[in-house]
Amino acid sequence: MPKVVDHDQYRKELLNQCFDLFAEHGYASLTTRQIARALNVSTGTLYYYFPSKEDLFMQLIEEITTQDLLRASAEIAGLHSLRERILALGDFLEANEDYFIKQTLLMMDFYQQAGLGPSRVNEAVQRASLRSRDEIMTALQIDSPLLATHVLCLVDGLISERMVNPELVSYRQQAELLADLLTAYLEKSPGGQP
Template sequence: MPKIIDHQAHKQLIVSKACHVFLAHGYSQLGMRQLADELKVSKSALYHYFASKEALFTACIEYITSEDMAFSPCPPNTSPETRLDALLEVIQHIDERFKGELNLVIDFTRGMTAEQIHHNQHMQLVEKKYLDLVTEYVGKTNAIPIYTILLGSLLGRVLNGNTTSWQEVKDWLLPLVE
């Protein structure tokens, strides 16, 4: 009897595993053959689901950002402080893998001009998703400054060995939340 495969579930499994491969190896060093080897699938099976490394990378971005969006839903009709606490839960979840993602972004954008990065569909997708996330939690008025402070906080924690506390970040942001 032929094996019945849930193609959508298999594709999602490949994507979830590929996220870890990209984080471990970067973008530029990987080809479809190495990706297939790392994912323990044939190269032809990988091409069956994804036309290119870029298509797989896009799926990984969608997967990671969707996971982040679902991590701690914004509590409706609550105080600004409660919404900020929920947002900081999401950011702390991101913080666990931020160093790897930062390395991946640097690798992916290496050699690009600021203009190329600005117009890159992957960078636009990531920025839009996370700015929308921040806006959902804190409102539109100060979403961009809050988003920028959060990114700076994540980077600062990488640079200072996580000595900036999340309570400090909360104290900086609370006056900006609607």
């Protein structure tokens, strides 16, 4: 009897293994053959799931975004005040800092090689960014895409600054400041939203 394979689950397992591979070697320096060898699969198997390295990377971005959002949402779920939710987000970032630094460096490497022009991967990154913004709105219970984008920019900048000046930047302090600023801003806005 042939082995039954859950192709979607197997594809996700391959993607999960690819994150560390790309983070360690960079997007540009890996060939499809090297990726297949590192994953202990044939190039034919890799091409079956991912028609190109670009497709693999694009699916990787979408998969890690989905997993990151699920994990972050689970940390924030059930918290009542905006302050509690923002502090939980800061704690989540701190607890997973190494992972998020790898992710940031990987994206920088990709953009260094691919540029900022139109591409299918760039479209995947844009979709992931919009999903992140929407999830921030849901998790923090704010109705403003503008504020959610601001939080997303702060998170990206915070991770980047931690790479440069870890001793000068505290996730907790930045989360507390953000909570204070957003709370004050929302209190002054008509209806509690900008």
